Amino acid sequence: MAEIATMTWDVIVIGTGIGGGSVGRRLTELGLKVLFLEKGPDLGDAKVPGLAIDQTDPESRMAVGAWPKQISARLDGKWCEIDGMIGSNVGGTSAFYAATLERPERHDLDNAEHLPHPTGGWPVGFEEMRPWFEMAERYYEISGESDPLDPVPANLPAPPRALPKSDIDLMADLVRSGMHPYQTHMAARFVPGCENCFGRRCHRRCKMDGRSAGVLPAMESGRATLIDRCNVSRIEADATGVQSLICNRDGETVTLKAHRYVLAGGGLGSPSLMLRSRNEYWPEGLGNRNDMVGRNLMFHLSEIIAIWAGRGRGEPVASRSISMRDLYFMNGERLGTVQSMGLTAGYGEILHVLHNRFDTSALRKLRPLRVGLRLPARIATTMLGHAKLFVGVLEDLPYATNRLVPDPTDEDRFVFHYDISDELRRRRAIFREKMRAAFRPHKALFMAATPQLNFAHPCGTLRYGDDPASSVLDRDCRVHGLDNLYVTDSSFMPTSNGVNPSLTIAANALRVADRIAESMRPRLAAAESLG
Template identity: 35%
Template sequence: MDDLAAVTDRIWDCVVVGTGVGGATLGHALAAAGQRVLFVEKGRAGLEPSDGLRGFYPETHFEEAALAAPRHQALLRQGGRWSEEVLSGGGGFVPLLGCGGGGSSALFGMAMERFFPEDFRPGPRLHALAGGSSLPDAWPVSYEEMLPFYRRAERLYRVRGARDPLRPADEALPAAPVPGPHNAELARHFAAAGLHPYRLPLACEFVNDCACCQGFLCARDCKNDAARSCLRPAVREHGAVLLDECEAITLEAAGDRITALVCRRHGTEFRVRARHYALGAGALATPCLLLSSRSPGWPDGLANRSGLVGRNLMRHGVDLYLVFTRARGDPRSKEIGLSDFYVGAGEKLGTLQSFGALPPASMLATEVIADASAALPFAGVVAKAMRPLLERGLAALFRRGVLLAGIMEDLPYPDNRIEAGDPPRVHYVLREPDRARLRLFRQGIARALKPYRFLPLRQAEKNRMLAHVCGTCRFGDDPASSVLDRNNRAHGVANLYVVDASFFPSSGGTNPALTIAANALRVAEHMLTRNHAEV
């Protein structure tokens, strides 16, 4: 929309900041119920299958082989990516996160599965090594409360696959294609070892020759991300309005209510007003917006009387395993999962699943050179000089096997946080108890893979790998120890909700997208009931 007057002269029922899984799902539910919804999205809309750089990583078009940097902003934005630097330690990096229609779901590998019932009561009973963590005994909502919304979210995102046999029984999901030869071979191996492999639930249309499109925008419109499943129908069928390339600057508040959202679009600053405001900009951007929204009534940032906005940052520890199977053919598909490590040996660890296709060899070589330079500058110089040989070797190596990903649950600590600024700064330390859990997880995966030869690619210790970042505006019943209440409304702010992964009080050990979507549907139902009661 280019007519700002039509936006600024109107009082919206809800202004939704961010169009990832949380924001788009909430906005779609509200708009479908007749609410006047305005989406504010910092990135490009991406509603057309032909819009932006699709089908490949923007890095393949950089002017030189390099890690993503601010100078690559234009290309990253065209690819639906976060394009600005984040500081960490003594340096900076550009995280591989989404920014645009669909948020990070536009880049995700489409895995959408439920958390376990244990994830909703994650306390010390399941985490013997969790000393010093701010892990709560329980979420303010239970698995049973979330169950009907999980079912609705699976239908909304057209999730297909199979139920994990280690989770509570429920009605079957629509079937997905049978796994290819590599994943089928591994599934047989795991089952013979007494483990419980299953067909990973994916939000995918499974078109012929599906490229899996993990890490970049789908070129064939078969990825059921938040843009395809929620944002597009909200705008085209239910009257919602989308302002893309529009940055939310600050929230203005008087007492316990927000009075306006200040935005900037194409150099013009303006205000939009609504009865309610919902933040779904992601677990880095959402707390930064709140911390930047200071006023006499909120001197430490909006909704921050607890001092916890931005704190308890979590991200999954992800390792990759290149497994050399006997099968032949293309191993790129993301097809099987294994959750036998989720609760074991007195510790709650995580899941193992097929990863799908790796980035191009040129990007892998850039990562190897960066790691070598960080470990030993001379090694980085040598690796850079041998780059063409390195790229060919990596390409040949990764054609020989199938990739699995180990996803380990992270624990919350108040000192792990995002600090608002220009640029923002991430403070994150992987503590020794979590390193011990990571060792247990790696040992369990190694045992499960025997006698296969495999190459472990250890990524979990890398702070720039912000996989599934969450937790920076946790919800809870006590305003002193949480930012949001059980309905995701900010403590002390009557018309503010947060619906992205910021609300997680614990991270779980599997992909978070379905839980974000289910919770957004739950919050939408609450908002609609509350709105009806107020009329």
């Protein structure tokens, strides 16, 4: 660590998830020397247990790659503690993701006229982003089928996968009912047993994530160095640029320097670090002269529905195979994608849903009736068998009042305020109605009655744009007012779109890497002429 602290790196990347791993790999391919800093451990290819649902001990959480503290949130005015599935390990949250990487739609990036209020939109349009989407699909070895509704289908680098009979039958049913299903775009090298790693950490590198598709190839180039268990406590900056990072590792405090810095700590971690890095030049926090850092927090709403496709048509298999975008944008409403989750539902899951509905009903005080729900759950399972679970990814939209509010006494404690807007509730009702209609005539059951935010998808807290008054980053994702600090995680997104954000994060990180390399070419050319 002491030797590393004496060096001035080309680029230091803070965070090793999708955004950090992708930008670091691309920078090394462009000839730059990169230092990766990761707060959590490098778990390598070790097989580690999953996070216990009631685990709150910071050291125990970090040992399995999870963020050390749960999240404190004020949701619709009520305080609660939640586990947002935020990763803290080499690979970040992507170590646990479901590896579903899909492009947003053209209208997502090209205009903002369907939003409830002006946002400034996306300064970089779909066509400009297309080469980076294609590059990200190659980096992450995406397999699947083209969306039949896409006027310019993606040319995926990996061939489609073999599907179980139950999925083939259900896709045929959806086509007959007028839907347009296709094979989900997945970032994985499929080997026997790898289907079990989606939604959990993979120790065999079959799932392509920030580590396997980003950090490891960068390290293999010989131009990258990784320091794990390294906490960046502060970014030191003057009026125009970052001077250094203050980091702690194993009780030792060091100062690290580079020509360029990339912040990729996630939609909650990156704005938290910027707000903590106050000084005389930036009394409200880095990039926060217009009080925009941490605002416009978005997630996605997850609408989970169980579908019974009928017995005798192939036993339901837990596979993430089917996607459809028929409901993505309907009659001017921004809705989202519907995808199979790779999970099945039986007696226990049905009983859980019935209990939840009972507990929010007018009968909830009549507790003996709750026990009687076991019978209808058992009858439903006997008659219908196991169901496939599908999730609707409903787009969330930005509101300045939904924001990160860091705990000044605990840098590991993320705190945010979030209120579900009336327009989101209205779109949710439309989405649920359309989802149920899409699967007719099959039996269906929504798995929750109340809105379910996907806390693993925080985004928008450092939005990029052309106007510094309404954005934190410029179109190159460089912080307004700081000439050498860039951001490549989900916080850059002006809107959340109706798909998982991972591919968009990766594509943007690759784009930003090229911008950083372009800005450093004069310095690199001078160094080459001297040596």
